[in-house]
Amino acid sequence: MSTEGVDKGRRRFLTAATAVVGAVGGAAVAAPFVLSMQPSERAKAAGAPVEADISKLEPGQMATFEWRGKPVWVVRRTEQNLKDLASIEGKLLDPASDNTGQQPAWAKNPTRAQKEEFLVLVGICTHLGCSPTYRPDIAPADLGADWKGGFFCPCHGSRFDLAGRVYSGVPAPKNLEVPPYKFLTDSQILIGDDEGVTA
Numbered sequence: 001m002s003t004e005g006v007d008k009g010r011r012r013f014l015t016a017a018t019a020v021v022g023a024v025g026g027a028a029v030a031a032p033f034v035l036s037m038q039p040s041e042r043a044k045a046a047g048a049p050v051e052a053d054i055s056k057l058e059p060g061q062m063a064t065f066e067w068r069g070k071p072v073w074v075v076r077r078t079e080q081n082l083k084d085l086a087s088i089e090g091k092l093l094d095p096a097s098d099n100t101g102q103q104p105a106w107a108k109n110p111t112r113a114q115k116e117e118f119l120v121l122v123g124i125c126t127h128l129g130c131s132p133t134y135r136p137d138i139a140p141a142d143l144g145a146d147w148k149g150g151f152f153c154p155c156h157g158s159r160f161d162l163a164g165r166v167y168s169g170v171p172a173p174k175n176l177e178v179p180p181y182k183f184l185t186d187s188q189i190l191i192g193d194d195e196g197v198t199a
Helices: 008-036 041-047 079-087
Strands: 050-053 062-067 070-076 118-122 133-135 150-152 159-161 181-185 188-191
Touching: 050 062, 050 070, 118 188
Parallel strands: none
Antiparallel strands: 050 188, 062 070, 070 118, 133 150, 150 159, 181 188
16 A cells, blocks of 8 residues: 555644544543532531530420431430439440440540530431430330430330430440530530540
8 A cells, every 4th residue: 555645744633633632522521420429519518517506405305406417416404314324324235335436435424425414416216217206204104114214216116315325125236326516605516526525
């Protein structure tokens, strides 16, 4: 085959132009895939810390907030609630909160809290993900004479005390989760961020 009459300059130009167009096209195709791996603004907001105003919470009351699509409970415990915590430790599966995956290190204490008056928990049962009900009543007929208040899961009967610790002999295998949080003021909690909090 004869190469006579072939314009080598034009061939180089066409080869280079094709390579450039191919590279631009490849980048145009790859860009959406790379960008799809970045979290969206909505996803970032869903995982962002949430401020919770607890200024109107009276002793014995519970408020619910949403963080990362989960209910987070803040319970203002009474003095009697706090006294009762020690009296039921023998009935609990993990009274000392030894399962470190269920709370930040600073919450491994008898009240599982920064300020013992305020309990902050993720309101999802550790058995199959139902949401337990808040049962602050003492010794109700359906929970027995030894019930000192806490959380009861109606799905399968798991029970938790007012520190979110699970009772022995129920389906739930772990205590309720304590999320990371910190007090911004006496009446404002930031759920989802515990930077600077120490045990």
